Amino acid sequence: MPARKPPAAPAPRPAAGKAATITDIARLAGVSKKTVSRIINHSPLVRKGTREKVQALMREVGYAPDPLARGLAFRRSFLIGMVFDNPTAQYIVDMQYGALDALRDSGYELVVHPCDTRSPDCVDSVRRFVQQQKLHGVILVPRASEGQALAEMLTAINCNYARIVPADCDDQAGRLIVTHDRDGAAEVAGHLLALGHTEVALVTGPSSARSAAERTEGFLQAMAAGGIDIPASRIIEGDYSFESGVAAGETLLARRRPTAIFCSNDEMAAGVYKVAARARMNIPRDLSVVGFDDSPLASLLWPSLTSVRRHTRESGRIAAAALIRAESDPLPVASVRPHLIVRDSTAEPLRAPASA
Amino acid sequence: MPARKPPAAPAPRPAAGKAATITDIARLAGVSKKTVSRIINHSPLVRKGTREKVQALMREVGYAPDPLARGLAFRRSFLIGMVFDNPTAQYIVDMQYGALDALRDSGYELVVHPCDTRSPDCVDSVRRFVQQQKLHGVILVPRASEGQALAEMLTAINCNYARIVPADCDDQAGRLIVTHDRDGAAEVAGHLLALGHTEVALVTGPSSARSAAERTEGFLQAMAAGGIDIPASRIIEGDYSFESGVAAGETLLARRRPTAIFCSNDEMAAGVYKVAARARMNIPRDLSVVGFDDSPLASLLWPSLTSVRRHTRESGRIAAAALIRAESDPLPVASVRPHLIVRDSTAEPLRAPASA
DNA sequence: CTGAAAGCGCTTACAG
DNA sequence: CTGAAAGCGCTTACAG
Structure with missing residues (x-):
């Protein structure tokens, strides 16, 4: 390589305001753009020494490849x-x-x-x-x-x-x-069975939602496995909304009352809470309620709501x-x-x- | 333009699988890429006829400029x-x-x-x-x-x-x-004043939050304008969390009880609800509660919560x-x-x- | 009003 | 293991 004039400034760094590009890095490191590109993309086809030198430089300059340019290519x-x-x-x-x-x-x-x-x-x-x-x-x-x-x-x-x-x-x-979701609902059933509930009702989500079907089936099957067959009159379809929980609660509590209601989400459980409060029922003494989601709501309601956490x-x-x-x-x-x-x-x- | 061979296929459209580019549009329309670019960018420097022809073509082909390429340029x-x-x-x-x-x-x-x-x-x-x-x-x-x-x-x-x-x-x-936010809090004060409350408490948000300071000032000033000076013992600082609402409620309801509590958000209001429920107080008969946010929670609580909607x-x-x-x-x-x-x-x- | 050339910052395909 | 050329699909700067 022919001798160069000694640089007056400490090497041609990228201009102050503008971010470094792959060309800057290549020039500064004395390699081709392609080699820098290989390093960016974790290609194994780069000698270790070269890789480390270039990586150190990229870190020093604060270089980050432009996602727009990479995306275009x-x-x-x-x-x-x-x-x-x-x-x-x-x-x-x-x-x-x-x-x-x-x-x-x-x-x-x-x-x-x-x-x-x-x-x-x-x-x-x-x-x-x-x-x-x-x-x-x-x-x-x-x-x-x-x-x-x-x-x-x-x-x-x-x-x-x-x-x-x-x-x-x-x-x-x-x-x-x-x-x-099925397993979560089955766990609810196990909990209610262990507590000794036999008069149990279910408020489902909308039948069009797969999650609702899973929760319903998981719950009913586990209850049946525990010897409890829930009658159709105690299965009400909601739509995951608070209002549908209220409606379901009103229907369920107007009949021969269950001792426990599993709601397929927390919002509907809040609806049942509302109906129970109006009817001056005490949760959990007069009625156990379980939700699904473990939303912030579950901790905010009074009493706090037993619910299924979804991670x-x-x-x-x-x-x-x-x-x-x-x-x-x-x-x-x-x-x-x-x-x-x-x-x-x-x-x-x-x-x-x-x-x- | 020299005569071209009559095309066997109905003109050189962009290949089936690939999306059209600005080059395709330019070629198909018989204009330069730059003209298409001008149309994409709503430049006025395009003759109306040209513009309409090219726009129709873009629509027909389903052309949309590539944001990566545009972004890079x-x-x-x-x-x-x-x-x-x-x-x-x-x-x-x-x-x-x-x-x-x-x-x-x-x-x-x-x-x-x-x-x-x-x-x-x-x-x-x-x-x-x-x-x-x-x-x-x-x-x-x-x-x-x-x-x-x-x-x-x-x-x-x-x-x-x-x-x-x-x-x-x-x-x-x-x-x-x-x-x-100040105006919203002032409106709360006006509402409580109109109802005739004089024994009023405030649960604020964290003093580090500007929203909290605004709501506090708006509320206190409007109450003062209505002739009610709230004593410091009835102003409790919370942190917008449910738990802080519970703590504030416990403090406020253990003393000489206010007839109304304004909480600077709905979550803290839910905390006050919990304390009131445990103390067997009836909302709103024994205690009026107001929140801020008009979150879904406001409708879900029982009784439903008077609150400030934020749009x-x-x-x-x-x-x-x-x-x-x-x-x-x-x-x-x-x-x-x-x-x-x-x-x-x-x-x-x-x-x-x-x-x- | 319109266009040909160069460039944005990367990568692919090819050659060594 | 490394690199020079061409290209991704647009726009800018310039010229007419």
């Missing part, structure tokens, strides 16, 4: 989309925090995309979102994860995705994070981690199991069982 | 960041929905970024986020919007931002969306809209005013005033 962005369909606020936020746990310092960012699954152009809307932004991957949150339409569309356009689902389902293309943040973390790991990763399905949190809304029944 | 992405610091879940979600309302079909997307304002590297973390992603703009949500550190950093790196703030503050560089979604919408509009827009500050929702937790005091 890769034909794929560094964005993970989260698609959800209006569940409760706490659930969405927990899921976001979980995904962000996995994405932190990874160079990926989380883009949120609510949608209305019932709307006919939901699939088209998500497709446009994914294709236009060239998303790296998509997390499908219940209830957007239910039904196969979105998953099939994502498969068709070759987009990675992870689905949080209440129960295992058929999916050849995406990752599944199964939350086993939502953990589900979100696993989903996001699966999307940013190597595609050849060998874990198509993960399990996150719920568990019962016993609080003050459940106790032994006061009244003797009506039969026997 | 513009040195700025089409992403709006939302920075928040752990307020309640419903508040975050409402804010996100609001921002998304404004961003829908705009080509911009929303990237969420929680941060811990108390952490010393919060500012650095947000700076890295903004610079690495070359964000188009940032929405600062309370409490991340309080304090000048983040705003000053964003100004320094020349990043557009909009701040949702509880009260007007000094800010030369960003947009302000002022929620006037959070609207705030988020205005903030996002301000960021994607022309920079020369003449509206540095917008106002979103809260208003009181009267429900079942407030009534006239039962007892005669202690003093005449």
Whole structure:
């Protein structure tokens, strides 16, 4: 190499205001852009000494590759989309925090995309979102994860995705994070059986929701296994809303009263609380109530609500981690199991069982 | 132009699988890429006929410009960041929905970024986020919007931002969306005065939060204007948590009891509810309670809670809209005013005033 | 009003 | 293990 003039300034660093680019790093390190690129992308085809020298330089300069330029060259962005369909606020936020746990310092960012699954152009809307932004991957949150339409569309356009689902389902293309809602409901049944309840009622979620079906089946089967068959008159379909909990509570408490009511989510349990309060019933003495979600509400109600905790943040973390790991990763399905949190809304029944 | 071979296929459309690019559109329309670019960017320097022809073609082909390529060329992405610091879940979600309302079909997307304002590297973390992603703009949500550190950093790196703030503050560089928490608290005072309450207590938020200070001042000033000076013993500082509401309720109801308690958010009001229930007090007969936020909780509690509605979604919408509009827009500050929702937790005091 | 050239900061495909 | 050339899909700066 021909001798250069001794530099007056301490080497040609990138200009003050502007961020360093791969060209700056290459020049400063005395290697080609391609070598720097290999290091950015963790290619093994770089000598150790070269790698370490360049990495030290990148750290010193505070270099970070431009995701826009990388995305353009890769034909794929560094964005993970989260698609959800209006569940409760706490659930969405927990899921976001979980995904962000996995994405932190990874160079990926989380883009949120609510949608209305019932709307006919939901699939088209998500497709446009994914294709236009060239998303790296998509997390499908219940209830957007239910039904196969979105998953099939994502498969068709070759987009990675992870689905949080209440129960295992058929999916050849995406990752599944199964939350086993059925097990949580069965645990509720076990708790009520252990307390000695025989006069038990159930407020379900909307039959269109897979989670609702799972909770219903898990609960009824476990009760039946414990020798209690719940009559149809004590099974009321709600829609996960507070109001539907109120309505169900009014119906159930107007008849021969059960000693315990399992509500398929906390909001509906709050509705039952309201009816019980108006009827001057004491929870848990006159009535045991159980919810599902372990939302903040569960601790805020009085008495505090026995409920099923879902580990939502953990589900979100696993989903996001699966999307940013190597595609050849060998874990198509993960399990996150719920568990019962016993609080003050459940106790032994006061009244003797009506039969026997 | 020299004669071309008659095309066997109906013109050289972009290949089946791949999305059309600006080059395809230019070729198909018989104009230069630059002209298409002008149309994408709404430049007036295009003849109307040309514009309409090209727009029709873009629609027909389903062309949408690649945000990665545009971002690289513009040195700025089409992403709006939302920075928040752990307020309640419903508040975050409402804010996100609001921002998304404004961003829908705009080509911009929303990237969420929680941060811990108390952490010393919060500012650095947000700076890295903004610079690495070359964000188009940032929405600062309370409490991340309080304090000048983040705003000053964003100004320094020349990043557009909009701040949702509880009260007007000094800010030369960003947009302000002022929620006037003070007015909401004053309205609560007016409501309690109108009902005839004179024995009134206040549970404040943490003194470090601007929203808490605003609500406290608004409430105390309006009560004073109505002739009621609240003694210091009836002003308890909470931290917006349920537990702090319980603690405040226990303190307040152990002394000479007030006939009304204004809690600076709904969660703390739920804490007071719990204490009242344990003490077998009837709300609102024995005690009126008012919250702030009008969260879903307000409707779920029994009796339903009188509270202040904040129009959070609207705030988020205005903030996002301000960021994607022309920079020369003449509206540095917008106002979103809260208003009181009267429900079942407030009534006239039962007892005669202690003093005449 | 319109366009040809160069460039944004990376990566792929190829060559050594 | 390393690099020079071409390209990803746009825009800027310049010229007409």
